[in-house]
Amino acid sequence: MTVSREEVLAVLARVALPGGGNLVDRDLIRALRVEGDTVAFVIEAPTPAEAQVLAPVQAAAEAALRALPGLRNVQVVMTAHGPAPKAAPPQGLKIGGHAAPHQGGPKRVSGIDRIVAIGSGKGGVGKSTVSSNLAVALARQGRRVGLLDADIYGPSQPRMMGVNKRPASPDGKTIIPLQAHGVTVMSIGFMLKEDEAVIWRGPMLMGALQQLIEQVAWGDLDILLIDLPPGTGDIQLTLSQRFALTGAVVVSTPQDVAMLDARKALDMFGKLKVPVLGLIENMSTYVCPNCGHEAHLFGHGGVAAEAAKLGVPFLGELPLDLDTRLAGDAGTPIAAGQGAMAEAYARLARRLIDGGMA
Numbered sequence: 001m002t003v004s005r006e007e008v009l010a011v012l013a014r015v016a017l018p019g020g021g022n023l024v025d026r027d028l029i030r031a032l033r034v035e036g037d038t039v040a041f042v043i044e045a046p047t048p049a050e051a052q053v054l055a056p057v058q059a060a061a062e063a064a065l066r067a068l069p070g071l072r073n074v075q076v077v078m079t080a081h082g083p084a085p086k087a088a089p090p091q092g093l094k095i096g097g098h099a100a101p102h103q104g105g106p107k108r109v110s111g112i113d114r115i116v117a118i119g120s121g122k123g124g125v126g127k128s129t130v131s132s133n134l135a136v137a138l139a140r141q142g143r144r145v146g147l148l149d150a151d152i153y154g155p156s157q158p159r160m161m162g163v164n165k166r167p168a169s170p171d172g173k174t175i176i177p178l179q180a181h182g183v184t185v186m187s188i189g190f191m192l193k194e195d196e197a198v199i200w201r202g203p204m205l206m207g208a209l210q211q212l213i214e215q216v217a218w219g220d221l222d223i224l225l226i227d228l229p230p231g232t233g234d235i236q237l238t239l240s241q242r243f244a245l246t247g248a249v250v251v252s253t254p255q256d257v258a259m260l261d262a263r264k265a266l267d268m269f270g271k272l273k274v275p276v277l278g279l280i281e282n283m284s285t286y287v288c289p290n291c292g293h294e295a296h297l298f299g300h301g302g303v304a305a306e307a308a309k310l311g312v313p314f315l316g317e318l319p320l321d322l323d324t325r326l327a328g329d330a331g332t333p334i335a336a337g338q339g340a341m342a343e344a345y346a347r348l349a350r351r352l353i354d355g356g357m358a
């Protein structure tokens with residue numbers, strides 16, 4: 001028995017807040033994901049002080065969801081924005097400290113030729129899948145590639161790239177990234193225990209992001225791909241303001257609602273002066289493996305049309321493909337093998353290389 005997003009929201013709407021209202025009508029839920037028997041989301045408190053007040057609410061929400069038949073894993077993270085109390089000085093390697101004061105414009109990271117962010121307006125459109133496969137496809141074409149999983153609310157790269165162990169830090173400062181399928185990989189997921197519910201305050205998230213870029217011994221890279229969280233939040237803002245990005249690639253499905261959100265992401269990159277290198281349509285066509293019939297479950301061609309309308313490059317379309325999902329779940333991206341999907345990613349990679357973007 002599976003639980004729907006609506007059922008989860010209905011339960012959360014019954015969790016009352018001190019001072020009135022509930023988690024849903026006070027709009028505190030972010031990045032809600034319901035997948036099989038797992039639900040994960042973020043409670044975004046307006047301030048660190050309110051995050052403390054809301055701690056019992058977090059516990060009540062978790063308990064209410066655990067009572068739903070069909071749900072086995074409930075992962076709730078609390079974040080808060082605004083000034084946070086001063087942190088104790090770090091002892092050994094600690095991730096999620098406060099970001100160092102920032103002066104001047106976006107800066108280059110030494111040894112890294114290009115930084116390309118992969119974003120989406122909506123969650124679940126395949127941004128992480130595209131990031132891992134593109135990274136592998138670029139590496140197969142001889143590029144020196146790094147992949148940073150900055151999806152702090154739901155890191156997917158440990159699973160998709162098939163690596164998950166805590167990276168070494170010989171001096172308590174430098175972090176040694178992991179290697180998988182020819183790609184140098186770092187994920188916030190490597191630093192967290194599974195199911196760990198940490199209170200990540202907004203400023204701490206920013207500190208974590210900065211550490212993941214600057215303290216990781218990336219070595220010399222032709223390109224660092226950054227798998228962003230969905231949407232247009234603090235991570236996107238901090239990243240663009242602090243680091244000189246070569247550009248951003250936006251992934252969307254052709255579905256109208258996904259495109260609507262993708263437009264917001266494009267608008268955000270425009271405002272932040274990050275060049276949009278192109279749009280990718282994911283899950284565009286489904287070819288039945290039994291009869292070969294083509295169906296367009298989320299529509300088709302909408303992303304190419306939008307790219308043409310906005311005057312940004314359309315980088316290609318990737319079909320909805322069972323083997324892509326299975327490969328991602330198994331930790332070996334489909335681009336690492338042979339066949340039509342590996343070739344589609346190889347074409348995408350070639351296009352970026354030929355355009356000087358990778």
Ligand SMILES: Nc1ncnc2c1ncn2[C@@H]1O[C@H](COP(=O)(O)OP(=O)(O)OP(=O)(O)O)[C@@H](O)[C@H]1O
Nearest residue numbers: 123124125126127128129230319320321324325328
């Ligand atoms: N082209 C595809 N064909 C089949 N399955 C796909 C495809 N692209 C992605 N998926 C599957 O869809 C699910 C969501 O993909 P993914 O995690 O890459 O999305 P996302 O946009 O990064 O999501 P989020 O932002 O919520 O982390 C995964 O199970 C993935 O394997």
